[in-house]
Amino acid sequence: MKSLKEGEIIWKPTQQRIKQTGLTQYTDWLKDKKGLEFDDYQELWKWSVNELEEFWASIWDYCDVIATRKYDSVLANKTMPGAKWFEGARLNYAENALAKEHADKPAIFFRSETIIKQEISWKELKEKVASVAHSLRKLGVKSGDRVVAYMPNIPETVIAFLATASIGAIWSSCSPDFGARSVIDRFKQIEPVVLFAVDGYHYNGKSFDKTSVVSQLQKELVTVKHTVLVPYIDQKNLQQKLENTILWKMLLKESAELSYESVPFDHPLWILYSSGTTGMPKPIVQGHGGILLEHLKATRLHQDMTSEDTVFWFTTTGWMMWNLLMGGLVNGATIVLYDGSPSYPDMETLWQLAEDTGMTSFGTSAPFLTSSMKLGMKPIGKYNLTKLNSLFSTGAPLSSDAFKWVYNSVKEDIWLSSSSGGTDVCSGFVGGVSILPVRIGEIQGRSLGVHVESFDEQGNSLINDVGELVITKPMPSMPLYFWNDQDGTRYFDSYFDTYPGVWKHGDWIKIDDKGSCIIYGRSDSTINRSGVRMGTSDIYRVVEAIDDVMESLVIDREVLGRGSSLLLFVVLKQGKALNPELIAKIKEQIREHVSPRFIPDQIYLVEHIPKTLNGKKMEVPIRKLLLGFEFDKVVNADSMSNPESLQFFKELAAKLNEEKIF
Structure with missing residues (x-):
């Protein structure tokens, strides 16, 4: 198995397993009720995005949505932003979550x-x-x-x-x-x-x-x-x-x-937060109906969940995976909550939890799996994981080595599903497909009903090449709006200001000709630590409030195969030194006022922060430079107010990147 290379098959579902999956049951239902047949998953996906209204109406019917009033139309307005889904419908998310009851099984x-x-x-x-x-x-x-x-x-x-x-x-x-x-x-x-x-x-x-x-x-x-x-x-x-x-x-x-x-389909259910790089965190409003349908689709068809399952995501209430975990209740499954450190008293804790609860699906972040691998963990044989059918990974790209580790050290016969999505839609864009083989380093496919593409800078669709992850057709769980964004400007600027009418998410993605995907990390300067996103401004406010610090720049080097490395650059007052005491103070302030997740891995002293002519910190160009992009392709010195500041970052990039992957 160790000789397998990226893209090669590491696991296949048996024909018996394929027959029992939620996807197969759904396609059988489509054939029986709608007269629709598909040769493979790619054909099913194409139908789901080309016939959006028919697809989402089928999810409503197949999943038996409880509503006091059914919809008048599925998609009254298809434009983004502003799509109007299931107008006329009235329902309640909580009613659907509590509709099932199993006397012999805990909730x-x-x-x-x-x-x-x-x-x-x-x-x-x-x-x-x-x-x-x-x-x-x-x-x-x-x-x-x-x-x-x-x-x-x-x-x-x-x-x-x-x-x-x-x-x-x-x-x-x-x-x-x-x-x-x-x-x-x-x-x-x-x-x-x-x-x-x-x-x-x-x-x-x-x-x-x-x-x-x-x-x-x-x-x-x-x-x-x-x-x-x-x-x-x-x-x-x-x-x-x-x-x-x-x-x-x-x-x-x-x-x-x-x-x-009983509330309208687009009545607000919850508000999540996804920070940009300037200003206050953006309050994302998502609706009862959109979240319900998206979670039904995601859990039943892409996580293969049934009422017999015991499902777990290692998450806090500050990560959208907690919200998605509530989808387990919608399916009548038992959900597992864990509060605490995954490494206390040691890294065995969550594997012991899997055995103790009879967990059937184990959801976690890619960094947890990577850490387990680097520490030489070997749950296989040590814990009874006979009931564990699937292992879900998200929050960051999962490396090829981590794929191999799962099958060598966790369980040989397990469905490893790597996925990627966003707080913005509280779901996945690309992820697991239970009827397909697992290939090393790859995400199995694009999610049903999600028209994911890879775009170049001119808005041309790419295959087998890295580009911007975009969504070209609306999803029911897309934000209704941002709270207090009266004219929709913040919402528009967050997703639609690059490609008109197309959602730009801020990830690099490669989609190959068979539909498999690889996510290469963030394409903007938002920080992503184990799936929790934080705008750089949150950190600047805290760091620059420290008396000795004049200015700062924070860069997240998260990218496939390298893990996440958070770097902080500070300009200090004249005569001040970046000594151990100041380093400790900076880290403590971030721990106390932002979150321990965003404590930098390394702090550097610099003379100047690179800025544009109008004084904006050059976060995205510097991030690309430190990730290994060619200097001349990402930095235009003529557009800077202080081009002399670049030399430090150019030299640091050379040290950090032994080889370029872009």
Whole structure:
């Protein structure tokens, strides 16, 4: 197996397995109900994007969407931005998520660094969602209000989300490892009325008290009328630490009937955040219907999920994979929540979790698999993974060596599905195809209903060549809008200002003639650390607030085969030195006010930050330079105000890149 090269087949599904997949059952249904037949996956994909309305209508019917009113038309307006999906339909995401019930199977398995075992039955989940929804209504929360959570990946967060969605209120969450300023920058924009929060969290064997942050959130989020506190690290004296709070248990005191607010298809479900490189984080609004249909398609057809599965994604509430994990409930599957470090007390933790829960699908980030490989991990034979059918990887490109490691060291007969998508659509663009073989270093195919192409700078479609990842036709889960973006300018500028009417995502992709894909990392300057995206401005605000720092530049060198390397460049005040004390201070400030995820791997002292003639930091050109692009192709010195600053970065690029891959 070690002699296999990139692009060669490393695993094939058996004919029996192919016959049992959700994709095969779906195509059999299309043949029986619609008279449609396809020779292979590529033909099915082409139909799904060429006949968008017919395809998405089939997902509605095949997946038995629960709605109080069916749609009048599937796609009334096909333009991007501005597509109008399933007008006239009325439904509720939470109702679809709680429609199924298995008396013999839990809805949630929960584990953490301190909790060895907790199970939530479907009955208990529904009862608690009903009680919390009832309590929220009594607190005055109504449809369209924003409810936010500063919460980890625990059952209470799932319950609070489903309760919020059930009454038509709008959900938004940040993980408690986010610093106060990062949370305030996000939540303040959407004017929430209720804040759910924990008193702290556990990570890597330590407890982190966040009551001071919660207090700061209460003060700065002036629209918040009620704070609901979930005791997590300290069960006592919490209300003495934090004033004007309601304890979580008070929301569960009254039992209630589970009911659902029937809302239009495009009624906001939640707000996620995807930062650009300047300004405040962008609040992305996604709707009940679009997310429901996209998650049904993604989980049933591309993750091969059924109600018999036990599914896991290692994620925090600050990553869209937490939101996608909720799609497991929509299918009646058991979802596994884990809160804590994947390496505490050692890197065996998640593999032990897979055995303990009888996990059938294990979702994680590419960096986790790469780290496991580099540490010489060998779960095969050590853990009982007989029930584990699939391993999903996302958040970053997965290297060829990591593909080989999975089959050598995890399980020989397993479907390894590498995928790539975005917070922006809360789903994948390219990913797993259960009826196809797995090829080393490649993503199996483009997702159904997603018209993915690779474009050159002139907007020409490329095959077998690296280009910009673009979406040329609308998806139901695309943002409805950005919150408070009254005229749509921020939305348009984020995706549509390069190719008119075409979504430019900001990734490099190569699509070959058989439909397989390779993602080569970000093509813009947004930072992506294990799937969590952060705008550079979030880091600049913190670093440049340090007295000794004059200016800074941050570059993420994430690219296929090299992992993610976050580099920070600083210009200091005259006479100041980049000594160990200042380095430690910079890292601590980022840890405290942004997130530990975005602590730089290396900090460099420079004399000047490269800038354009109008004074903008040259993030994208410098990033390309440090990734190994040819200097003359990415940097135009004539367009700079300080071309002398380039020499340092040119020399550093030569050191960092032994060979060029572009």
